[in-house]
Amino acid sequence: MLGARGRMGIEVCKAVDAADDLELVAMVDQGDWLFNASDAGAEVVVDFTTPDVVMDNLHWCIDQGINVVVGTSGFTEQRLERVRTWLSHKPGVGVVIAPNFGIGAVLMMQFAARAARFFESVEVIEQHHPRKLDAPSGTATHTARLIAQARAEAGLAPAPDATKDEVPGARGADIDGVRVHSVRAAGLVAHQEVLFGTTGETLTIRHDSFDRGSFMPGVLLAVREVPQRPGLTVGIDALLD
Numbered sequence: 388m389l390g391a392r393g394r395m396g397i398e399v400c401k402a403v404d405a406a407d408d409l410e411l412v413a414m415v416d417q418g419d420w421l422f423n424a425s426d427a428g429a430e431v432v433v434d435f436t437t438p439d440v441v442m443d444n445l446h447w448c449i450d451q452g453i454n455v456v457v458g459t460s461g462f463t464e465q466r467l468e469r470v471r472t473w474l475s476h477k478p479g480v481g482v483v484i485a486p487n488f489g490i491g492a493v494l495m496m497q498f499a500a501r502a503a504r505f506f507e508s509v510e511v512i513e514q515h516h517p518r519k520l521d522a523p524s525g526t527a528t529h530t531a532r533l534i535a536q537a538r539a540e541a542g543l544a545p546a547p548d549a550t551k552d553e554v555p556g557a558r559g560a561d562i563d564g565v566r567v568h569s570v571r572a573a574g575l576v577a578h579q580e581v582l583f584g585t586t587g588e589t590l591t592i593r594h595d596s597f598d599r600g601s602f603m604p605g606v607l608l609a610v611r612e613v614p615q616r617p618g619l620t621v622g623i624d625a626l627l628d
């Protein structure tokens with residue numbers, strides 16, 4: 388487990404410990420020696436660290452021939468392409484990178500992608516605990532990209548918006564033409580709303596993680612599946628089919 392002393396790392400270690408078919412062989416955090424994982428014979432590394440260190444971790448694991456499950460945020464298309472290049476030199480290694488391991492969150496993203504072509508307007512509002520380092524969240528960025536792709540395939544025009552005098556930030560971040568708003572407040576864990584609008588109606592798709600336990604079934608599923616899935620898998624959608 389990389390990031391073993393973090394909020395997610397602590398939960399993953401507990402979940403792996405509680406699973407009869409899995410064994411936790413190494414817990415690595417900031418300042419620890421990465422070779423602890425290979426020396427301990429890890430078959431799968433799970434990474435919940437930070438966007439600035441995750442690429443080095445991934446590169447090292449792939450080089451060592453260790454399968455990896457990544458929950459850390461910050462994956463752009465360019466980063467994914469670099470991972471594919473590393474994997475092309477290690478054809479037996481599997482990597483699963485998921486913006487969100489919550490089953491409800493995965494469904495929320497799928498439902499949003501399905502609804503996108505029917506609505507001229509869309510806004511994504513993500514809400515997280517205030518100790519989160521990045522904004523917008525990986526989930527919101529991924530959702531916006533899925534929506535943008537569905538809108539492009541349907542030939543939709545940009546969402547109507549007459550705003551002229553904008554205070555910087557008031558309309559959120561623009562991710563592929565979709566506005567994304569990030570809220571940070573004590574008491575929150577991880578929440579997202581996708582608001583669609585068209586003539587005379589709106590549709591709101593909302594998901595709430597109230598507890599980090601919500602991510603564990605998805606993480607354990609990926610840990611069990613990744614050795615059988617060489618190459619790069621983005622999201623856990625394919626693992627749920």
Ligand SMILES: NC(=O)C1=CN([C@@H]2O[C@H](COP(=O)(O)OP(=O)(O)OC[C@H]3O[C@@H](n4cnc5c(N)ncnc54)[C@H](OP(=O)(O)O)[C@@H]3O)[C@@H](O)[C@H]2O)C=CC1
Pocket residue numbers: 389390391392393394395396415416417418435436437438440457458459460461485486487488489525602
């Ligand atoms: N995909 C998903 O379903 C989910 C993804 N996430 C993502 O997971 C990531 C972690 O979130 P969270 O657990 O809340 O964050 P935390 O900050 O609580 O945990 C990150 C941990 O990684 C440690 N760390 C930093 N650098 C290294 C390194 N080089 N090697 C090993 N460990 C290191 C940190 O140590 P230190 O504090 O000393 O820097 C910290 O203990 C975030 O990117 C978050 O967005 C979170 C929840 C669900």
Ligand SMILES: O=C(O)C1=N[C@H](C(=O)O)C[C@H](O)C1
Pocket residue numbers: 460486487515519520523524525526527576577578
């Ligand atoms: O930092 C978090 O907490 C979370 N990060 C992920 C993200 O950036 O989307 C997943 C979930 O939202 C929790």
